[in-house]
Amino acid sequence: IAGITQAPTSQILAAGRRMTLRCTQDMRHNAMYWYRQDLGLGLRLIHYSNTAGTTGKGEVPDGYSVSRANTDDFPLTLASAVPSQTSVYFCASSEQGDGSGANVLTFGAGSRLTVL
Amino acid sequence: GQNIDQPTEMTATEGAIVQINCTYQTSGFNGLFWYQQHAGEAPTFLSYNVLDGLEEKGRFSSFLSRSKGYSYLLLKELQMKDSASYLCAVRDSNYQLIWGAGTKLIIKP
Numbered sequence: 001i002a003g004i005t006q007a008p009t010s011q012i013l014a015a016g017r018r019m020t021l022r023c024t025q026d027m028r029h030n031a032m033y034w035y036r037q038d039l040g041l042g043l044r045l046i047h048y049s050n051t052a053g054t055t056g057k058g059e060v061p062d063g064y065s066v067s068r069a070n071t072d073d074f075p076l077t078l079a080s081a082v083p084s085q086t087s088v089y090f091c092a093s094s095e096q097g098d099g100s101g102a103n104v105l106t107f108g109a110g111s112r113l114t115v116l
Numbered sequence: 117g118q119n120i121d122q123p124t125e126m127t128a129t130e131g132a133i134v135q136i137n138c139t140y141q142t143s144g145f146n147g148l149f150w151y152q153q154h155a156g157e158a159p160t161f162l163s164y165n166v167l168d169g170l171e172e173k174g175r176f177s178s179f180l181s182r183s184k185g186y187s188y189l190l191l192k193e194l195q196m197k198d199s200a201s202y203l204c205a206v207r208d209s210n211y212q213l214i215w216g217a218g219t220k221l222i223i224k225p
Contacts, residue, residue, distance in 0.1 A: 042120060042215030043159075043203070058212075090158060102147070105213075107158035 002027050004108035006091050012114045013081050021076045021111045023091035031097030032074040033058075033105070034066060036087040043090065049074055050097025081115045088112050118142045120216035122204050127222045128194055136189045136202050136219045144209020150178050150189045151203040153218065159203055162189070191221075199223045 007022045034046040045058030049068040091108040128134040147166040151159040165180035177190040201218040
């Protein structure tokens, strides 16, 4: 089934530890995104990539890094986790990153991260 | 600053009609989206409006007035499976999506 796969589904992590959330898509979409979703707030963009080999910062990039070595994979790394990074993380993709047309986002199922 | 406002929660009865409003103040406008998100699941695309007027898609319709910075999502013949959060998002002049916090819709039998 075409779509986005995220791993892990959930994780409890000690503060200070390094963590990588994995995201893989099989739709050959050019653009990929990482969002975090917190209660009472809208989805907030962490980082994005309009095409393989390029990345950009979103609204809340501090404490996170990404890479886009190929079209399919877009991992998100927390170098040293802090409790404020407790959240649900969604990876998403779209055909293009330039916003032309509807450019609908397809989301993964999410990764629930708890930092203690 | 940029802002998307939508009600936090709404309750409606199975079989009825409900309208979920969204108002926005953004730096430019390049389209408005509605997504549905069931509890514990990923958001899924419902509708896209870039011109003023009503877009109808089955039981769901979405309306846009750019001059008023206003949109609504209309759900007809409500079913229990429509219980979900509905997210409004606006694409600004930089083609970045600005998201509202979502409206939790509770359907009662």
